[in-house]
Amino acid sequence: MYEQFYGLNTNPFTLETDPKWLxxxxxxxxxxxxxxxxxxxxxxxxxxxxxIGSGKxxxxxxxxxxxxxxxxxxxxxxxxSDMGSMLAWILYGFGQEYESSNRITxxxxxxxxxxxxxxxxxxxxxxxxxxxxxxxxxxxxxRTIANLNFGxxxxxxxxxxxxxxxxxxxxxxxxxxxxxxxxxxxxILPLSVRETDEYIGHRLTGAxxxxxxxxxxxxxxxxxxxxxxxxxINILCDTLLSYGYLDEVRIVDQxxxxxxxxxxxxxxxxxLGIGATATAGR
Numbered sequence: 516m517y518e519q520f521y522g523l524n525t526n527p528f529t530l531e532t533d534p535k536w537l538x539x540x541x542x543x544x545x546x547x548x549x550x551x552x553x554x555x556x557x558x559x560x561x562x563x564x565x566x567i568g569s570g571k572x573x574x575x576x577x578x579x580x581x582x583x584x585x586x587x588x589x590x591x592x593x594x595x596s597d598m599g600s601m602l603a604w605i606l607y608g609f610g611q612e613y614e615s616s617n618r619i620t621x622x623x624x625x626x627x628x629x630x631x632x633x634x635x636x637x638x639x640x641x642x643x644x645x646x647x648x649x650x651x652x653x654x655x656x657x658r659t660i661a662n663l664n665f666g667x668x669x670x671x672x673x674x675x676x677x678x679x680x681x682x683x684x685x686x687x688x689x690x691x692x693x694x695x696x697x698x699x700x701x702x703i704l705p706l707s708v709r710e711t712d713e714y715i716g717h718r719l720t721g722a723x724x725x726x727x728x729x730x731x732x733x734x735x736x737x738x739x740x741x742x743x744x745x746x747x748i749n750i751l752c753d754t755l756l757s758y759g760y761l762d763e764v765r766i767v768d769q770x771x772x773x774x775x776x777x778x779x780x781x782x783x784x785x786x787l788g789i790g791a792t793a794t795a796g797r
Contacts, residue, residue: 521728521760525723528750534576536573537577542702549701551581554582554672557669557672559671563699564703567744587609587632589609589639596653603615605671606625609639630670640671643673644677708735736769736773755771
């Protein structure tokens, strides 16, 4: 709606997980590096966690984009506690036949598939997004499946990406054996004020912007309202530019941003956790 007014060629604050939008803050760069290391080192289990909206799914998309033809990837981005056998879902992720009620049959199919791929020098990676939805028994099943090795070759590598509460599940005594096999464990943190400024600039530049739309104090205000969470930054920036377009405001400064939020919060802004009194004292 506002792209033409601000001289943009696309919406810079879209919520899509296209890896082209990935901004590498200090901890995002660290998480990406650790995932790359885990894959190269054939690590059995890796864990990356971060708050809701911190860019985990975009990071996962970036990893998938970088994986070369020497790897098979089963990307499970819809896991939940009622999904049944993880063995069947992993087979499904690899594009293998998964319809059977016999677990021995399913295990034999996965073993045969992995054995054939190892002979071809191809690695098998299972990327599990939203891992916090998994239960203890599901994680224990995944651990036993990952024991499928051929000599010194790790036949399956498991990458867990989830919210911080995933660590609470992993802390259960019953999952001690799984915890001991986690080679990479990294947490993504919210953006600092400086990183928020760089993130907004990264998004605007990617959309073809050639000037600073957000003026004096606006970035500090945006950071204070979003806590440095990328998804919330996108939502707030998109709101500010939508209002700016309607009001024909070329530069969104702090005063204008505050007025927009006062107006917007009268009806609530659930996505940011903002209600009618959220900006009353500003």
